[in-house]
Amino acid sequence: MYLEFFSVYRYFKEYIEASGGLLELKKALDWSVWYAVKWWREIRETGAAGDNVFAKSLYTSLLLQGFIDEDGNIKKEVERPELPKGLYAREWVEMHERFDQLGAAKIARDEVDRNALEILYSDIQIQGWHRIMIKTFLKAARMVSGLAILEPYSKEGHLAVLVYEDYAPSLYVGYEPNAALVDIAKSVAPQARFIAAPSACDIREKFDAVLLIEKMQWMPDPAKELECIKKALKGGGLLYIAQPVVESMPGYLAITSALGAVHVFTWKQVENLLKMHFTLEKRLIKTMPFYGAVWAHPER
Amino acid sequence: MQLVFHVVKNCKCGNVVYVEVPQREELSIRCPKCGASIQISADEFVEEVKLRDCEVRDWERIGALSTTVQQMVLQALESGRAPKGLWPLLVKLRDVGALICT
Numbered sequence: 001m002y003l004e005f006f007s008v009y010r011y012f013k014e015y016i017e018a019s020g021g022l023l024e025l026k027k028a029l030d031w032s033v034w035y036a037v038k039w040w041r042e043i044r045e046t047g048a049a050g051d052n053v054f055a056k057s058l059y060t061s062l063l064l065q066g067f068i069d070e071d072g073n074i075k076k077e078v079e080r081p082e083l084p085k086g087l088y089a090r091e092w093v094e095m096h097e098r099f100d101q102l103g104a105a106k107i108a109r110d111e112v113d114r115n116a117l118e119i120l121y122s123d124i125q126i127q128g129w130h131r132i133m134i135k136t137f138l139k140a141a142r143m144v145s146g147l148a149i150l151e152p153y154s155k156e157g158h159l160a161v162l163v164y165e166d167y168a169p170s171l172y173v174g175y176e177p178n179a180a181l182v183d184i185a186k187s188v189a190p191q192a193r194f195i196a197a198p199s200a201c202d203i204r205e206k207f208d209a210v211l212l213i214e215k216m217q218w219m220p221d222p223a224k225e226l227e228c229i230k231k232a233l234k235g236g237g238l239l240y241i242a243q244p245v246v247e248s249m250p251g252y253l254a255i256t257s258a259l260g261a262v263h264v265f266t267w268k269q270v271e272n273l274l275k276m277h278f279t280l281e282k283r284l285i286k287t288m289p290f291y292g293a294v295w296a297h298p299e300r
Numbered sequence: 301m302q303l304v305f306h307v308v309k310n311c312k313c314g315n316v317v318y319v320e321v322p323q324r325e326e327l328s329i330r331c332p333k334c335g336a337s338i339q340i341s342a343d344e345f346v347e348e349v350k351l352r353d354c355e356v357r358d359w360e361r362i363g364a365l366s367t368t369v370q371q372m373v374l375q376a377l378e379s380g381r382a383p384k385g386l387w388p389l390l391v392k393l394r395d396v397g398a399l400i401c402t
């Protein structure tokens with residue numbers, strides 16, 4: 001599971017150091033597994049492990065990582081890890097703890113207070129670890145200023161804020177199906193433009209770059225949407241993707257799934273979807289702490 | 301609770317002028333001290349959330365926030381100002397009645 005640490009370290013040195021070092025980071029990641037096993041046990045014991053993305057994400061990630069068998073029985077007990085001391089590592093553990101307090105079984109049954117989940121989503125977006133994770137990824141992927149950027153599913157506009165903190169895009173357009181969120185995003189990142197639209201096929205401009213950071217899980221039809229994104233991208237334009245996958249942190253994947261995802265993917269599935277429309281420019285990391293790569297529009 | 305834009309400008313006469321507006325737009329103002337005209341371009345403004353007389357009505361909701369964000373919210377309530385990234389969260393807290401703002 002931690003085999004990728006070397007490539008991660010190369011690109012995420014800053015993040016790891018801010019977390020308090022590699023050991024601290026490992027403790028933080030162990031917590032994600034510990035909580036995922038706890039939630040899986042709870043939703044099984046209460047018969048809530050039905051047909052929902054939250055349960056599916058727990059099942060597939062724990063199965064693939066060898067913690068449960070195909071019938072969902074726990075085959076590897078996980079010891080409660082030690083609490084990490086680094087600020088970001090602690091924030092990460094606390095996020096799992098807050099989610100845990102909402103009740104995994106309630107979440108799986110869709111009986112949870114939706115407002116609490118909505119508030120948790122906004123909370124996560126401004127947590128230090130999340131900000132630095134995205135910033136480190138953009139830096140590792142060699143993001144530059146002066147680009148016309150498209151952001152699919154721009155939600156509340158948090159990503160635009162991070163981009164404008166470190167870069168000067170020539171244009172920044174976010175599209176989002178939910179019009180209420182578009183209004184919020186406009187307040188959060190007034191420099192950017194936000195459009196209420198269900199798909200990149202509704203966007204007229206052409207872009208140098210697309211930021212697909214924790215986005216693919218929202219797409220009802222990813223293959224179709226990626227085709228629309230390709231049409232919105234200039235020839236040779238780049239697609240920056242950072243996507244938590246089944247092989248990543250099971251707890252975090254489950255949290256993002258509970259926050260309204262429609263899919264969970266393995267890193268291979270992500271690449272197969274991207275391959276249909278783009279060519280791989282550079283893969284930074286396969287799975288840990290997420291799938292991270294740069295893909296290009298096939299025509300130069 | 302609203303979003304405001306502010307800028308601090310130095311007039312030729314040495315007077316420091318603080319301008320706060322509800323919208324980001326090009327503006328020409330007069331220095332209150334010497335009457336000279338001061339030009340402000342739209343991108344000079346810094347946006348921030350202004351909280352007027354907001355109070356916590358549901359401490360359980362606030363307590364359920366992450367420690368970092370909880371501190372940001374409490375600090376915002378105390379100072380009356382919040383970074384814009386906090387806006388979506390503050391709107392949600394207000395909408396569920398955890399924050400009451402007049």
Ligand SMILES: [Zn+2]
Pocket residue numbers: 311312313314315331332333334335336
């Ligand atoms: Zn003056």
